[in-house]
Amino acid sequence: MNYPxxxxxxxxxxxxGLLFVMTLYVVIANTFFAPDxxxxxxxxxxxxxxxYLCYALLALAVDLVWGYCGILSLGHGAFFxxxxxxxxxxxxxxxGERGVYGNPDLPDFMVFLSWDxxxxxxxxxxxxxxxxxxxxxxxxxxxxxxxxxxFRSRVSxxxxxxxxxxxxxxxxxxxxxxxxxxxxxxxxxxxxxILGFSLQSSGTRLTLFxxxxxxxxxxxxxxxxxxNSKAGKVVMAIRDAESRTRFVGYNTxxxxxxxxxxxxxxxxxxxxxxxxxxxxxxxxxxxxxxxIEMVIWVAIGGRGTLYGAIVGALVVSYAKTRFTAIxxxxxxFALGGLFVLVTLLLPKGLVGxxxxxxxxxxxLWPKEKAL
Amino acid sequence: xxxxxxxxxLMLLTVGLTWPLKAAExxxxxxxIAALPQADFKSLPELLAGIAELDDQRVxxxxxxxxxxxxxFQKSDKRVFYVLDQADGSAxxxxxxxxxxxxxxxxxxxxxxxxxxxxxxxxxxxQAQLNLNHPDPNIRLTAAREMLADVSRISxxxxxxxxxxxxxxxxxxxxxxxxxxxxxxxxxxxxxLSALTQLDSTLEPDVSQxxxxxxxxxxxxxAEVQTKIKATLANIESQRNLYSYAENIFFGLSLGSxxxxxxxxxxxxxxxxxxxxxxxxxMMMLGAYTTYVIQQWFPNLIEYSLLxxxxxxxxxxxxxxxxxxxxxxxxxxxxxxxxxxATFGVSLILQQLVRTVFSPLNxxxxxxxxxxxxxxxxxxxxxxxxxxxxxxxxxxxxFMLLIFLKKSALGLHVxxxxxxxxxxxxxxxxxxxxxxxxxGLGSGIAGIAGVVLSQLTNVGPNLGQAYIIDSFLVVVxxxxxxxxxxxxxxxxxGVLNKFLEPLTGPVMASIIVLVGLVFFIQxxxxxxxxxxxxxxx
Numbered sequence: 001m002n003y004p005x006x007x008x009x010x011x012x013x014x015x016x017g018l019l020f021v022m023t024l025y026v027v028i029a030n031t032f033f034a035p036d037x038x039x040x041x042x043x044x045x046x047x048x049x050x051x052y053l054c055y056a057l058l059a060l061a062v063d064l065v066w067g068y069c070g071i072l073s074l075g076h077g078a079f080f081x082x083x084x085x086x087x088x089x090x091x092x093x094x095x096g097e098r099g100v101y102g103n104p105d106l107p108d109f110m111v112f113l114s115w116d117x118x119x120x121x122x123x124x125x126x127x128x129x130x131x132x133x134x135x136x137x138x139x140x141x142x143x144x145x146x147x148x149x150x151f152r153s154r155v156s157x158x159x160x161x162x163x164x165x166x167x168x169x170x171x172x173x174x175x176x177x178x179x180x181x182x183x184x185x186x187x188x189x190x191x192x193x194i195l196g197f198s199l200q201s202s203g204t205r206l207t208l209f210x211x212x213x214x215x216x217x218x219x220x221x222x223x224x225x226x227x228n229s230k231a232g233k234v235v236m237a238i239r240d241a242e243s244r245t246r247f248v249g250y251n252t253x254x255x256x257x258x259x260x261x262x263x264x265x266x267x268x269x270x271x272x273x274x275x276x277x278x279x280x281x282x283x284x285x286x287x288x289x290x291x292i293e294m295v296i297w298v299a300i301g302g303r304g305t306l307y308g309a310i311v312g313a314l315v316v317s318y319a320k321t322r323f324t325a326i327x328x329x330x331x332x333f334a335l336g337g338l339f340v341l342v343t344l345l346l347p348k349g350l351v352g353x354x355x356x357x358x359x360x361x362x363x364l365w366p367k368e369k370a371l
Numbered sequence: 372x373x374x375x376x377x378x379x380x381l382m383l384l385t386v387g388l389t390w391p392l393k394a395a396e397x398x399x400x401x402x403x404i405a406a407l408p409q410a411d412f413k414s415l416p417e418l419l420a421g422i423a424e425l426d427d428q429r430v431x432x433x434x435x436x437x438x439x440x441x442x443x444f445q446k447s448d449k450r451v452f453y454v455l456d457q458a459d460g461s462a463x464x465x466x467x468x469x470x471x472x473x474x475x476x477x478x479x480x481x482x483x484x485x486x487x488x489x490x491x492x493x494x495x496x497x498q499a500q501l502n503l504n505h506p507d508p509n510i511r512l513t514a515a516r517e518m519l520a521d522v523s524r525i526s527x528x529x530x531x532x533x534x535x536x537x538x539x540x541x542x543x544x545x546x547x548x549x550x551x552x553x554x555x556x557x558x559x560x561x562x563x564l565s566a567l568t569q570l571d572s573t574l575e576p577d578v579s580q581x582x583x584x585x586x587x588x589x590x591x592x593x594a595e596v597q598t599k600i601k602a603t604l605a606n607i608e609s610q611r612n613l614y615s616y617a618e619n620i621f622f623g624l625s626l627g628s629x630x631x632x633x634x635x636x637x638x639x640x641x642x643x644x645x646x647x648x649x650x651x652x653x654m655m656m657l658g659a660y661t662t663y664v665i666q667q668w669f670p671n672l673i674e675y676s677l678l679x680x681x682x683x684x685x686x687x688x689x690x691x692x693x694x695x696x697x698x699x700x701x702x703x704x705x706x707x708x709x710x711x712x713a714t715f716g717v718s719l720i721l722q723q724l725v726r727t728v729f730s731p732l733n734x735x736x737x738x739x740x741x742x743x744x745x746x747x748x749x750x751x752x753x754x755x756x757x758x759x760x761x762x763x764x765x766x767x768x769x770f771m772l773l774i775f776l777k778k779s780a781l782g783l784h785v786x787x788x789x790x791x792x793x794x795x796x797x798x799x800x801x802x803x804x805x806x807x808x809x810x811g812l813g814s815g816i817a818g819i820a821g822v823v824l825s826q827l828t829n830v831g832p833n834l835g836q837a838y839i840i841d842s843f844l845v846v847v848x849x850x851x852x853x854x855x856x857x858x859x860x861x862x863x864x865g866v867l868n869k870f871l872e873p874l875t876g877p878v879m880a881s882i883i884v885l886v887g888l889v890f891f892i893q894x895x896x897x898x899x900x901x902x903x904x905x906x907x908x
Binding site: 072146149150153154155157158159161162163165166167169170173174176177288289292295296299329332333335336337338339340342343344347 | 641647649699702703707708709711712713715716717718719720722723724726727836840843844847878879881882885886888889890892893894896
């Protein structure tokens with residue numbers, strides 16, 4: 001307890017600390033080292049890292065509902081995509097006259113469909129503030145309505161999972177339609193700048209990356225507070241024995257709706273941060289397989305530990321980038337194998353491995369403990 | 372020629388083309404043939420029309436040869452021959468009257484009966500008339516239907532002749548329609564009205580076209596007749612709507628039976644075992660690929676390939692299912708959400724496996740002869756055989772499964788384990804083996820569903836993914852653990868989808884159904900037919 005490292009003994013401090021160090025390093029390495037230097041972090045890597053951190057934020061959201069409340073949502077991809085679309089609409093309007101058709105108000109695809117005015121739901125999409133409101137409101141409202149209906153009528157377990165999947169599938173089909181007014185198959189892309197800063201410049205990219213880490217840190221902090229609060233204990237009680245919690249006198253539906261909605265908002269924010277860094281949002285983000293992949297990040301990292309979700313998202317996304325580059329054929333085998341092995345052998349995920357290894361090590365070399 | 376003259380000429384030409392053909396009269400075929408060498412462009416159409424009136428077997432081959440330009444005559448004795456050029460440059464010369472091959476005549480001695488486009492198009496018209504006399508009733512039926520579009524092509528006399536001779540009921544019906552239309556085109560209100568009563572209940576599209584045109588034509592049809600026409604059209608329209616409902620229901624049932632096939636395997640693994648098998652779609656995919664492989668292995672047995680593929684797909688998918696159960700699912704008992712993740716992993720591996728083995732491209736599965744074609748019930752309602760067979764087949768599979776679960780010893784064990792595993796074990800049921808068999812059975816049925824799907828969609832690695840969500844929804848909508856519920860829900864969803872489709876388009880229809888289902892489950896979380904009693908929780 002006298003070691004300085006003990007200051008970072010709680011996961012909260014470790015995660016925020018690590019995030020801070022990483023951000024600081026990336027910022028310095030990107031700005032101050034020459035491009036040919038070994039220590040340099042390229043713009044490409046910054047954006048890639050930013051993308052991973054968006055996934056981490058998303059995984060955090062999934063872990064909050066699945067790991068702590070036992071709600072296996074197969075629809076978080078929908079919330080993520082809705083946040084992304086809210087951001088995409090704003091970015092689309094920022095293109096203005098620089099589009100292919102040069103229409104100052106209408107995005108290119110609307111001109112192409114020969115629409116003469118913006119549909120009502122694009123109202124206010126050129127305002128940054130309204131965009132922020134929508135990023136929170138669109139996924140939040142959907143999650144609130146869906147959750148309020150589902151949890152009040154006590155749809156749970158497998159049924160809920162399938163319902164969430166049906167929801168995201170319905171949205172996928174809907175957003176593929178050109179008539180929906182969200183760019184159909186192609187989605188929203190070809191963004192130019194955000195708040196007047198070019199999305200191509202390394203400064204903007206770095207800022208977006210830093211923003212992502214800030215949001216991730218903040219989200220982690222809030223989630224940490226939630227799960228350690230009294231309400232968090234109730235949420236975990238619901239996960240372990242919902243009927244008993246209800247019989248004790250808690251309105252479990254309210255807790256579930258609240259945590260589900262909050263989680264959806266987090267996912268929406270992740271989507272909103274993701275879109276300007278990747279430069280495109282299309283209906284593919286709604287596809288059910290994406291939502292399942294998010295669950296896998298959490299399962300691999302370790303559900304029920306917030307930092308496990310982050311670890312899982314980073315590890316799997318990095319592995320995906322590497323694998324698909326080296327041998328694209330093998331990626332689905334590897335991913336599928338991971339699913340099977342992790343659920344069979346590592347019910348607590350990668351981070352659950354560490355305590356096991358530690359106790360094993362202590363059993364093998366008891367001297368270390370004596371020190 | 373000035374422009375106006377040209378226009379007039381063109382108009383005359385078109386009028387000439389559609390003018391009813393004047394027919395020359397002949398005693399018999401021999402007399403007609405004898406007249407042929409004298410004919411020129413002007414008289415030939417008349418002559419041919421006369422020939423068409425003859426009731427002779429040789430007429431149709433004469434027409435075929437004339438339109439091919441193969442009819443020649445000998446200048447000296449005016450005998451008519453068909454000259455068929457052979458591939459080796461020589462010519463086979465056949466006597467038009469008796470069909471004998473003449474060896475002693477050279478092509479050089481003959482001169483051609485000349486034709487032009489006008490004559491050739493006349494001949495196509497005449498051939499339709501000729502087909503009315505064809506011995507095959509199906510050909511007569513088609514010819515009569517064609518005649519409906521333009522009844523002026525047949526003379527009253529010939530029509531009456533034909534009607535007297537006609538033995539086939541369907542053809543006779545069409546012929547009386549033609550007669551009615553002819554009567555309808557006359558310029559007096561009494562015969563028009565009596566014709567309308569005969570046309571009242573027909574669904575032939577040509578008839579309603581004629582009526583629709585007549586309802587715009589105030590010159591030839593008096594006000595009284597006009598009202599009758601409108602009433603007749605309305606009557607036809609309402610009958611047509613009735614049949615389009617019937618067609619929607621049929622399409623809906625066929626979609627529903629595909630859903631049923633896809634979902635009953637899940638109803639077993641999910642409803643009975645509580646396992647969420649995300650690889651279920653891939654079991655279907657394996658079944659579809661089994662069909663493909665069987666067609667590749669036995670290219671001579673395409674007609675029987677589906678019959679072989681059904682048991683083969685059951686075995687392939689079933690044994691893969693048993694392997695999955697033994698190697699993964701048995702370790703995840705009582706953790707349904709984790710079976711979801713693990714089997715999803717399995718589905719990814721299977722997809723990639725198929726991609727690596729068979730290439731990511733879609734494979735072509737051939738439909739056997741007996742699956743194609745349709746059963747034309749009336750002009751607006753036909754039932755395609757493949758859909759009909761699929762409905763019958765899926766119902767057969769469903770009832771076989773039901774009987775298996777209710778009557779067989781293994782079925783009894785399956786139900787016992789589903790209701791109370793511990794008690795079943797205490798009664799010496801080997802629950803492990805029952806689980807493996809159940810999962811194998813569910814997967815095997817998915818394989819059979821794959822065989823059916825191979826006849827409907829492209830066989831590719833993503834085949835299963837398209838159906839997995841729908842299948843789950845069918846099971847949940849029907850009520851988990853209830854096979855009858857699955858049947859009702861599959862058929863309901865299928866029919867609902869097909870009724871929405873014309874109103875909203877196919878994509879919107881599935882969105883509406885999906886959203887509707889989500890709402891429905893919120894209201895009734897246990898589906899249409901919830902399980903009752905202790906098994907619920």
